[in-house]
Amino acid sequence: MTATVTAPRRRAVISKRAVLPWVFLAPGLLLALVFKFLPMGKGIWLSFFKVRPFLGDQWVGLDNYTRVLTDHRFQDAIGHTLLLGFGQSVGAIVVGFLLALLLEGQARSLKIMRTAVFLPVVTATAVVGEMWRLLYYPTSDGLINHGLSFLGLGPVQYLDNPGTALWATMVMSIWMIAPYNMVIILAGLAGVDRTLYEAAAMDGVSLWQRLRYVTLPAIRPALGIVLTLAAIRGLRVFTEVYVLTGGGPAGSTEVWMTRAYTLGFTRNDIGGASAASVVLLSVTLLLTVTVNYFRKRGDVR
């Protein structure tokens, strides 16, 4: 509603030309306001309270934050979140890059392949999680263990072993995110000047040198976008873990958001869950700004 009120008032002062863009932006802004910024503000507000809607919220200051930051299970979750966030981001960029190199081109077969490879991105995470639970099934009925049995190996308990569960989750995440990165990198590759490859070939460079000195510098902007996206979503990982392992076994895959979810919805501690979410938001914001800073600095250079 704010947008409707401000628009006419401004019209009187500022020229119509200045108003028009805002009118066009209004629907998007309004949606963002109602569904993003207001809830976000409410979340930050609630993080300072012991939330009890029917008994009256109690102001507790920074109590929720100290509680969350000193809780040993949240501290364990930090390590898992960083490992998972970093691992899946790097893995997805590497795999996405390799996929892009393999599937670049105009042939019809490549188009079909690209579509097939992209499918995990448009599939609901919950569905992907259930599918991977079947793939990881810890007997020879599971597809992966079935494959291993031909080599005389396994069956491996991927998800029920606290030593492997986090890595198994990471592999699934990479499978899910890599095709998205592939598309961005493909767009970057399309802009690489072909003559550079020809020149490189004339100079007789190796494949590695061609990648290092021609391809990578040319797709730097694409990699920048991919890195920024990774920074934004790397740490907020939730659905993958929730569907695949539920944080177990023995808390070995518990990440920051699954912990916050348990706090909010199993233990009805909305204040604590809000505080945990605000902490994550701040860290993500910081990380994104840092990545962007280095990206811009690199661009100038």
Place this chain on the structure above:
Amino acid sequence: MGDRRRRRRLAAVATVTGLMCATAACGSGSDRAGAGDPNTLEVWTRSNPDSAATYDRVFAAFTKKTGIKVDYQPVVNFDQQLQSRASTKDLPDVMINDTALMGSYQSQGLLKPIDPASIAGGDQITAKSWSSTVGLDGRHYGIPYSRQAMTLMIRKDWLKKLGLQAPTTWQDMLTVAEAFAAKDPDGDGKADTYGMVVPGSAQNGYAAWWGASYLWQGGAKIIEPDGSGGYRPVMDSPAAVKTVTWMKDNLFCGAKNVVQPGALTAITANATNFQDGNAGMYLTGPYNITTFDATPGKNTYEVVPAPAGPAGSDVLADGENVYFGAKTGKTKQEQALAAFLVSPEGQRIAMTSVDGHQPVVRIPVNATLDAAEVRHDARWSVVQKAYEDSSQQFPNAPDFAPVKQDTADSLNAILTYCGSDVGSSLKELNDTLAGDLKDQDLLK
């Protein structure tokens, strides 16, 4: 030119206005149809579409009888939705949900206290059932609606093939489980069968829900009243240590395939090995009977009392209560609905399955009804007997949710690491539980 631009501008404004109106309509809650109507009750149950179909029949009969309309909302992620409704300070009028959540809701001020005498026919509910809805302040906060106790579902065709009897003690159960795992009871020549199904994930507290029966049978408790209005944690008792050690050594770290693979990350939704026909036993609630009658098939399995541990054969009892939302101003209508729900007629409709839909009342709380008789199914008398004679509920006067979650986290961790020191892990759990109780001012 200018004319066209003006028209375009007009169109843009119209679009924006339209969008805003649409958003405003969504925000102001067209989903609250009938909220102001005193003759319409908004009722929530934690149900999937299958059991919602049964509730639909129940509420239709109620409306026909009393003229009070019901705006029925089956909600799967009940507690998440309830939290968001609570934040708008506008609760559903009547809620039907788990018994164990009563203390949690009451501590948040979400419930109206209930006088059992104000519910017509409330005297047909047993004292044992009524006693399970008493809150910390001594007042009732729920009306018993459906009860259940865990029983052991076991493949009788497998027992017969291996020449075994249904187990009556833990030791027997272990022997049977090992035989089911090792002696190829399905006769396909492959080692693809498992002794029993365990939903052992800590998610939503499943490990505690499943493990509770074993704790009771081993003579352990999670928390207990201290006699002066408070509670104390007792998970470091010798009985608890002994029981959890037994579970770890025999079920998870003993012979191969005693429990199904993946048990440590399994919740009930993906622990489907009994249906799939590759696990032989499942200690679980009777709501599964409808499912299991379809697969693996009614004549392949039987329902028997849980095998006894060193301290008896008590199992976890739970069920659903009817709760009245705080500050709804429709007390009379709510009481009428509750009276119908616990009446013989209301309970009967909810206990029968039409078109294969899941019944929503398992063991009737109305003492004039008999589960086996209403359903024409003798197996239900096993469940009813387990509930009446040898069952214990989670203490639900305190907010049990954190206690259950912490217990589940700890059990899941102990059962994961075969080398873990059960005694010190449970000591640690006990300290955590003490913290949970202290948060509620219950630890004296």
